[in-house]
Amino acid sequence: MIRTRFAPSPNGSLHLGHALSAITAHDLARAGGGEFLLRIEDIDGTRSRPELVEEALQDLVWLGLTWDGPVVFQSQRLASYGAAAERLKAMGLLYPCQCTRAQIAAAATLQGPDGLVYPGTCRGQDVPPDGAAWRLDMQAAVALAGPLVWEDALAGPQTANPAPFGDVVLLRKEAPASYHLAATLDDAADGITLVTRGADLFHASHVHRLLQALLGLPVPRWHHHALLVEPDGRKLAKRRGSPSLADRRRAGEDGRALAAALRDRRLPAGLCLSMGVG
Known part of the structure; x- marks a missing residue:
């Protein structure tokens, strides 16, 4: 059975790039009669803000997405990261x-x-x-x-x-585990069979495949989708103030219509898709 996941970090509001990633993972799971899981990657020290978790959940519902099972939090899995590190x-x-x-x-x-x-x-x-x-x-x-x-x-x-x-x-010095270790262990623990994420993380999968071999973890398939990029070719980023989904939701925009537009690749003005990284 296919099982995908969407795994945002609550260090900023979700934007259209996150919406595309969540929709891609959700739709691949549903098309295959499988499951779509939601994981919150909340171990980034003081940058992780609990109030943004609820905001993200509301954004996903607004887009018309549903997930299977309870929401998983990385902060509840610190022991597994430490145990893997001790093995290495x-x-x-x-x-x-x-x-x-x-x-x-x-x-x-x-x-x-x-x-x-x-x-x-x-x-x-x-x-x-x-x-x-x-x-x-x-x-x-x-x-x-x-x-x-x-x-x-x-x-x-x-x-x-x-x-x-x-x-x-x-x-890391300031966090229990790096993205490479935590994401690899979490995907194995969650039984993810298709790791769906943006093309900017394509090369990271080489490292994750190595960690899977060293730690005896199952090997999924990957699906690296195109990125939404700005007119200058840079990918959308919370730190540069890309419009948030929450702002669009509060302004009364139709989330399901926005999701349908992204599925049909009818993109907002000034944005395009790219398999490269700006």
């Missing part, structure tokens, strides 16, 4: 890092999918673990896992290549 530590694949962003920017020479690639400053060093981030030793992890494949519903079969990310952070 026992395998010798995690190491503590005390480097600041400024230090990394000054030392890094390579650019990866997430920006500057960490140069491995703390790898193999005697670094105090208290207050440190914990990074995955990418070279050792890839060597242990061996060749890996995964499949995207739109792009087809893929050979996993997480190396360009470098030694990614799995346990």
Whole structure:
């Protein structure tokens, strides 16, 4: 049975990009006679705002979307993130890092999918673990896992290549887990069979496939859909004040009509779809 999910973070109001992602996941599940789950990724420290959870739920109902089962919260799964991290530590694949962003920017020479690639400053060093981030030793992890494949519903079969990310952070200094670790564990725990998300996260799936292999997790299929982008090619972002769904809802706009327009790719003026990332 197909099972998809929509997993927003309550650190800002939902916008049209979120609506497209939620509708895509919802409709794929319904078309396949499956289930659509809702997960709230609320472990981003003080940036996670509880009042935005209820706002997001109202937005989804306004769009005419329904989900199956109770809403799941990442903040209720901290123990599972810690347990997975301990397994990776026992395998010798995690190491503590005390480097600041400024230090990394000054030392890094390579650019990866997430920006500057960490140069491995703390790898193999005697670094105090208290207050440190914990990074995955990418070279050792890839060597242990061996060749890996995964499949995207739109792009087809893929050979996993997480190396360009470098030694990614799995346990953050300011949060219980990074997106890479938490999302991978959550999708396995929720029985997600089709991971539906924007094309901007396509490359992250290479890392997630590696983590699945290291932790013995089931392997879903992925569906990376096109992004709504602004006239300058940048994707919609809460931090740049992209119009929120809540504002449209409070102004009396018809949410179901908006959802129908997005399904038919009748986009608001000035927006277009892109499989790239601006």
